[in-house]
Amino acid sequence: MAALTHTGPVAGATAPASTPRRMRTRRRQIGWAFVAPFGALFALVFIVPIVYAAYLSLFQERLVGGRVFAGLANYTKLAADPQFWDGFARVVRFTIVQVPVMLLLAMALALALDSLRLRGSKFLRIVIFLPYAVPAIVSTLMWGFMLGVRYGLFRNLNDWLGTSLDPFRPGATLVSIGVMVTWAFTGYNMLIFYAALRAVPHELYEAAAIDGANQWRVIRAIKLPALRGSLVVTIIFSIIGTFQIFNEPQILPSMVANSGITTYYTPNLYAYNLAFTGSQQGYAAALALVMAAMTIAIAYAVQIRGMKRALQD
Amino acid sequence: MATTTSRTTSRTSTPAARGRQRHTITNPRKNGTLTFFTGLFAFYCLLPLIWLVINSTKSQADFVSTFGLVPGERFALFENIAAVFTHDDGIFVRWLLNTLLYVVVGATVSTFLAALGGYALAKLDFTGKRVFLFVVLGSISVPGIALAIPQFLLFAQVGLTNTPWAVLIPSFLNPFGLYLMWVFAAQAVPTGLLEAAKIDGAGEFRTFVQIAMPMLAPATVTVLMFSFVAIWNNYFLPLIMLKDPAWYPLTIGINQWNKLATTAGNGELLQNLVITSSLLTILPLIAAFVMLQRYWQSGLTLGAVKG
Numbered sequence: 001m002a003a004l005t006h007t008g009p010v011a012g013a014t015a016p017a018s019t020p021r022r023m024r025t026r027r028r029q030i031g032w033a034f035v036a037p038f039g040a041l042f043a044l045v046f047i048v049p050i051v052y053a054a055y056l057s058l059f060q061e062r063l064v065g066g067r068v069f070a071g072l073a074n075y076t077k078l079a080a081d082p083q084f085w086d087g088f089a090r091v092v093r094f095t096i097v098q099v100p101v102m103l104l105l106a107m108a109l110a111l112a113l114d115s116l117r118l119r120g121s122k123f124l125r126i127v128i129f130l131p132y133a134v135p136a137i138v139s140t141l142m143w144g145f146m147l148g149v150r151y152g153l154f155r156n157l158n159d160w161l162g163t164s165l166d167p168f169r170p171g172a173t174l175v176s177i178g179v180m181v182t183w184a185f186t187g188y189n190m191l192i193f194y195a196a197l198r199a200v201p202h203e204l205y206e207a208a209a210i211d212g213a214n215q216w217r218v219i220r221a222i223k224l225p226a227l228r229g230s231l232v233v234t235i236i237f238s239i240i241g242t243f244q245i246f247n248e249p250q251i252l253p254s255m256v257a258n259s260g261i262t263t264y265y266t267p268n269l270y271a272y273n274l275a276f277t278g279s280q281q282g283y284a285a286a287l288a289l290v291m292a293a294m295t296i297a298i299a300y301a302v303q304i305r306g307m308k309r310a311l312q313d
Numbered sequence: 314m315a316t317t318t319s320r321t322t323s324r325t326s327t328p329a330a331r332g333r334q335r336h337t338i339t340n341p342r343k344n345g346t347l348t349f350f351t352g353l354f355a356f357y358c359l360l361p362l363i364w365l366v367i368n369s370t371k372s373q374a375d376f377v378s379t380f381g382l383v384p385g386e387r388f389a390l391f392e393n394i395a396a397v398f399t400h401d402d403g404i405f406v407r408w409l410l411n412t413l414l415y416v417v418v419g420a421t422v423s424t425f426l427a428a429l430g431g432y433a434l435a436k437l438d439f440t441g442k443r444v445f446l447f448v449v450l451g452s453i454s455v456p457g458i459a460l461a462i463p464q465f466l467l468f469a470q471v472g473l474t475n476t477p478w479a480v481l482i483p484s485f486l487n488p489f490g491l492y493l494m495w496v497f498a499a500q501a502v503p504t505g506l507l508e509a510a511k512i513d514g515a516g517e518f519r520t521f522v523q524i525a526m527p528m529l530a531p532a533t534v535t536v537l538m539f540s541f542v543a544i545w546n547n548y549f550l551p552l553i554m555l556k557d558p559a560w561y562p563l564t565i566g567i568n569q570w571n572k573l574a575t576t577a578g579n580g581e582l583l584q585n586l587v588i589t590s591s592l593l594t595i596l597p598l599i600a601a602f603v604m605l606q607r608y609w610q611s612g613l614t615l616g617a618v619k620g
Contacts, residue, residue: 029439030437030439030517031433031437031438031439031442032439032441034429034430034432034433034437034517034521035429035430035433035434035445037426037429037430038426038427038429038430038449038486038491039430039445041426041482041485041486042448042449042452042486042488044482045460045464045482045483045485045486046452046455046460046486048467049460049463049464049467050455050460050463052463052466052467053459053460053462053463056463056466105354109351109354112347112350112351113351115341115344115347116339116340116341117341117342117343117344117347117348118343118344118347118348118351119343119345119348120348123355124351124352124355126602126603126606127355127358127359128351128354128355128358129602130358130359130362130599130602131358131361131362132542133542133546133595133598133599133602134362134546134595134598135545135546135548135563135564135594135595136546136548136564137548137564137565137567137568137571137591138365138564138567138591138594138595139361141567141571141587141588141591142361142362142364142365142591143361145364145368145381145588146360146361146364146381151376151377151381151584152381153364153381153382156380156381183357183358183361186354186358187358191610195610202339205338206338209338236454240454240456243456244456244457244459246549247548247549251568251571254568254571254572255571268456268459271459271462272462272553275462275465276553281462281466284462285462285463288456288459288460288462288463289459291456291459292455292456292459292460295454295455295456295459296451296454296455299454300454
């Protein structure tokens with residue numbers, strides 16, 4: 001029976017006679033039948049659009065002559081486009097500050113919850129996760145009204161203190177967006193860390209207690225290493241998320257004046273504006289592909305570093 | 314789930330392992346400072362929601378004139394709710410129904426396809442399985458927005474934009490759901506049981522539906538829950554795909570009111586609508602999260618073990 005149970009490539013290669021060939025091919029077809037609906041959709045929604053984007057990125061829309069083949073002109077134009085690099089530098093700056101702050105907070109909160117030393121920990125856990133359920137439009141609205149100086153709490157604050165603080169002045173808007181993004185996603189990351197901590201076998205803590213290890217030692221020697229795998233996952237997802245910031249800078253300008261948000265504030269906002277208001281679809285496609293390539297490169301770099309570190313232990 | 318139970322049972326069985334009486338490793342002394350700092354963060358999480366609840370009870374005049382964190386002079390919540398449902402010939406109801414359509418159909422189909430695929434990748438053997446998994450997992454790191462523009466252009470060519478299909482079809486695909494199902498099925502579904510079902514004469518599909526599906530329940534609730542939230546909250550995809558307000562989901566509808574509220578002229582009139590409709594949009598999700606947390610959290614635990 002065992003040979004039938006594991007019809008893996010190795011088992012099949014060493015004992016080809018034991019498994020009837022017809023049955024094996026039938027099983028192979030069934031495996032594909034199970035993944036076929038997902039695979040067909042994947043091709044339609046993922047692969048075809050990427051190929052189409054690659055094709056489109058080779059064309060330019062001209063005032064005279066319409067869409068014309070331009071080779072790699074869109075890419076060379078992008079490489080020298082100060083607006084693209086301005087937005088790109090902005091999301092990189094944002095990522096460097098926001099992702100570590102958010103993940104350290106999420107990790108500290110997960111450790112606090114897992115320590116079993118909190119009162120009302122169930123309530124705290126669900127409250128910290130709640131913002132994840134709030135749509136970007138509602139989140140931007142609430143924060144826009146709270147931080148805005150027209151109707152918001154900051155107008156009240158300025159009235160009391162006689163100050164003129166404005167969280168949406170050009171120099172501060174990115175920080176305010178950071179406050180909004182951190183609000184939305186810390187709880188989600190906390191849950192991933194918390195889930196990883198819950199998976200630590202309890203015997204390890206008992207052994208540590210017998211050895212006389214204190215809390216900090218348990219955190220350093222048991223809990224932090226247990227978080228390594230989920231840290232790689234959360235870093236990758238957070239970078240993917242911050243690289244495609246779009247909702248906040250797209251919605252905010254209709255709420256607050258003079259926030260310094262330009263049409264090219266983030267690469268995604270720029271791509272959107274190029275494609276839908278500037279009708280430069282080829283250029284937008286090139287931009288989208290370049291951003292996707294950079295995101296994948298960074299995600300893989302993080303993954304490989306994370307795996308290397310895991311192997312060294 | 315297994316670790317959760319082992320920890321709670323040992324709470325009662327483990328004697329005081331360290332010096333202090335009654336306090337064990339599984340039931341340590343509560344820490345006030347730690348609770349305070351975690352509570353502080355929880356306050357940051359709750360503050361905007363408290364603001365939303367308070368301000369949805371205010372009339373438009375009170376919203377503009379009174380302090381943001383205290384109730385207005387008049388309790389206008391029910392007036393506001395009535396206004397949300399009747400404004401513009403009750404288009405909010407249409408947006409709500411659209412959202413329900415996108416969410417129910419999208420989340421159900423995407424979760425079923427992810428379960429089917431994840432189960433097959435974990436438990437069935439077929440050539441090209443690794444390549445398939447590798448390509449799908451690789452796709453998770455491609456930013457969704459990078460795809461949306463070519464998706465729009467493709468859908469426009471075949472005439473799907475401005476129809477519900479433009480929002481539904483992309484939401485049927487959930488690569489991360491497939492990943493979770495794969496990890497979960499590999500751990501939670503015993504291969505021997507599947508073999509036994511097949512010996513008893515069940516076909517592959519029947520084995521999947523009757524034997525494997527019930528065992529995949531925690532992962533199914535998790536994936537369903539997260540795709541539910543993702544589709545309910547989706548903003549970018551419907552923004553580019555839909556032009557006709559009759560097909561808008563709530564997120565795009567609210568933003569349209571928000572834009573009207575801030576443009577000069579009839580500006581001041583709509584903010585209570587925007588705020589109250591925002592509250593009505595997030596309430597169902599928050600209720601679902603709180604009620605179902607036991608189920609989806611156990612699924613997340615099993616997903617995170619391997620991650």
